[in-house]
Amino acid sequence: MSVEWQPVRQSRTHELVLRSIEERVFAGELKAGDRLPPERELAPVLGVSRSALREALRVLETIGVLVAQPGRGPDAGARIVRKPDDALGRLLRLHFALGSYSLQDVLEARIILERSSFAAAACHAPSEDLDEAEELVRGMAAPGIGVSAFNDLDTRFHVLIARSSGNALTSTLTSAVRESVRPLI
Structure with missing residues (x-):
């Protein structure tokens, strides 16, 4: 019997x-x-150099999982974060720019997300959000509005609707997708 090695x-x-x-x-x-232990404590516990630990922490900070505050005091150190919104948008923009996803794929995903957001927001949106959405639509319909101002309002409108859907992941994904196509708009 021959064993295949990998x-x-x-x-x-x-x-x-x-x-x-x-x-x-x-x-x-x-x-x-949660806060991670200080580098000087964590590196020896993990059996790695502080530079290897710092590199790992920088990766986690880049992908939006960790926030690091240098210095001393109660706010210093590395802390696990809750909201990956900005990091997810940044990663998606980079992948889009590198050609990882076609414009068609991104637009189809955007439509799917926005349709589900509108359906859920119709059931869950608080009246304040609906009032804000109405103001944003009025702003988009204003005579002489420029392309940049329209796109800002349009993005805010769709992100508001996604947030109003009551689904945090849909909201995060909608923000990321909207921000990834924004430069093309």
């Missing part, structure tokens, strides 16, 4: 640190709002 994937140290932090998040040991 190559072992080599990991860089910061990837191992990322995996360790991810595992703690998945296991519920780290939650949004």
Whole structure:
């Protein structure tokens, strides 16, 4: 009987640190709002250099999972965050610019998200949100409105509707998709 061997994937140290932090998040040991131990304590516990730890923390900060405050005091250190909205939009914009997704795919996804947002918002939107949406539509219909101002209002309108749907993920995805196509508009 012949055994088929598979190559072992080599990991860089910061990837191992990322995996360790991810595992703690998945296991519920780290939650949004939790602070990580200071670098000088965490690096030896993980058995890695501080530079490898910093690289992993920078990756987590870039993808919007972590916020790091340098210095000393109660706000210093790395903290797990709740809202990945900006980071998700930034990643989607980069992938769109690199050709990972076609314009057609992005527009179809946008339409699907916005249709479901409108349906859910029709059932769940508070009256203040509907009033705000009405004001945004009035602004878009104003005579002589420029393209840039219209696009700003249009984006705010669709993000408001998505937020009013009551589904936080739909809201985040809508914001990310809208922001990713904004430069083309």
